[in-house]
Amino acid sequence: MQIAEALRLPLSQDLSGFVSLLRRLGVPHRVSEEAGEQVVRVPQEFAEQVRELYARCPDGEGLGVEPARRGGVLRQLRGHPLSALMILVTLVVAAITALGENLDAVRWLSFTGFRIEGEYAYFASLGATLEAGQWWRLFTPMFIHFGWLHLAMNALWYWELGRRIEIRQGPLALLGLTLLFGLASNLAQHLYGGAGIFGGLSGVLYGLLGHCWLFQKLAPSPAYRLPPGVVVLMLAWLLICLTGVIELVSFGSVAIANAAHVSGLVAGCATGIIGGLLSRARRG
Structure with missing residues (x-):
């Protein structure tokens, strides 16, 4: 299985929500720190879709699979x-x-x-x-x-x-x-x-x-x-x-x-x- 770099982001960017989303979707991934940046790597066939997913849901919300919490239902309906x-x-x-x-x-x-x-x-x-x-x-x-x-x-x-x-x-x-x-x-x-x-x-x-x-x-x-x-x-x-x-x-x-x-x-x-x-x- 070939691994590809999907995202490279500043260390200041909070990726916890997005990483949790990838985990719930069952997407294999690895996050590492390189040269002062966060690098997210996934299998090659998922790389482009993970980029698109991050563009739409950078905080891990909006796909409708986030855990239930206050306001979660309304956010899902709006999303x-x-x-x-x-x-x-x-x-x-x-x-x-x-x-x-x-x-x-x-x-x-x-x-x-x-x-x-x-x-x-x-x-x-x-x-x-x-x-x-x-x-x-x-x-x-x-x-x-x-x-x-x-x-x-x-x-x-x-x-x-x-x-x-x-x-x-x-x-x-x-x-x-x-x-x-x-x-x-x-x-x-x-x-x-x-x-x-x-x-x-x-x-x-x-x-x-x-x-x-x-x-x-x-x-x-x-x-x-x-x-x-x-x-x-x-x-x-x-x-x-x-x-x-x-x-x-x-x-x-x-x-x-x-x-x-x-x-x-x-x-x-x-x-x-x-x-x-x-x-x-x-x-x-």
Whole structure:
């Protein structure tokens, strides 16, 4: 493993916060004093990303992995405005739709419009929906959640993955990826499962996971260095869902949008490969 000099700073610069951040991210590093300066050395593949990370977070704050302390939550929210906004919108929609129970509200956010007559729901076609100019429906199902557990897990995972992309590639990149993965997963679920009510950020989350995973493989970055076992855990859960065992043990009370998960993951892997290759090319 080749070691490279990432930073050379005056002795007066307090590096304790930044070094602590590197430690929490699991980035191997060594700090030494040379010729009256502090020198930070890391593996060659991390050198450029550590410089970028220091430019953004010289005191070790802002990446969302600092220990909880007074004001820490507010600092994290301010440091990741788009991630925070997405979660806020999701919570507001959960309140308005009563976690999927308020069908009058859900019908304005579902992939296609529908009406209920008696015990039956009649759904408009996708073509008729788009002809009516209701383009927002292509994206809004990702904000609909069914139950507190569904909402809490998706919000937590979006915060975990979204803020990494926001700090590494910026809020506009995170917004673009979220919309892309939302569109891909919603469209795939509609085409595979047919007309119906579905929702949740899960497809987007698998897209963000695939993006971080393969981007990190091609262009290692401290921000995309996921905790050990996360990718394996998420992929294992996807495979379990695909077997249908979740619906079986829940006696059909829980429906898993498998097409949304798979399509989101595929889209995320594609953007991760493209982004990783472009980042590697820029490094030269």
